[in-house]
Amino acid sequence: PFSDVVRFTSCRGCVVSLSTDSPDAIRAHFPEWRKELENPSHYKKLYNFSFGFSREKGHKNLPTEVAIALWHLFLDGKSPHLDEWCKFLQEKETKTITKDTWSLFYDFSMQIDKDMSNYDMDGAWPVLIDEFVEARKGGTAE
Numbered sequence: 001p002f003s004d005v006v007r008f009t010s011c012r013g014c015v016v017s018l019s020t021d022s023p024d025a026i027r028a029h030f031p032e033w034r035k036e037l038e039n040p041s042h043y044k045k046l047y048n049f050s051f052g053f054s055r056e057k058g059h060k061n062l063p064t065e066v067a068i069a070l071w072h073l074f075l076d077g078k079s080p081h082l083d084e085w086c087k088f089l090q091e092k093e094t095k096t097i098t099k100d101t102w103s104l105f106y107d108f109s110m111q112i113d114k115d116m117s118n119y120d121m122d123g124a125w126p127v128l129i130d131e132f133v134e135a136r137k138g139g140t141a142e
Helices: 023-027 030-036 040-054 064-075 082-092 099-111 127-138
Strands: 005-009 015-019
Touching: 040 064, 040 099, 064 082, 064 099, 082 127, 099 127
Parallel strands: none
Antiparallel strands: 005 015
């Protein structure tokens, strides 16, 4: 059998147990879960949950290559900065992403215009995001 019990953490932070013996039984819940993720608050909770879920045991940060893959999963088509952000991180040879940067890049993606004209350098953004904005406005990636 596929599984006797499969556990999922919902966007509301509670654990839901589904007794199932097949992937089809889980798949039957997908429409409900997709509908729940249409709520921006629930989507952001899932996004933030994915940071801790994806880290290697005993590590505080997320490897950059894992973060980039997750950003494409969560923010492709939603963030006007995604491609340039990922390129910036690769060119800068950033090794890991902190939880603060992970969480606030979502906010940056949802709040900051493509031309970054509404970005406040004195705001409470992580240094890495400040460096990205400086590089974009200066036309360099370092």
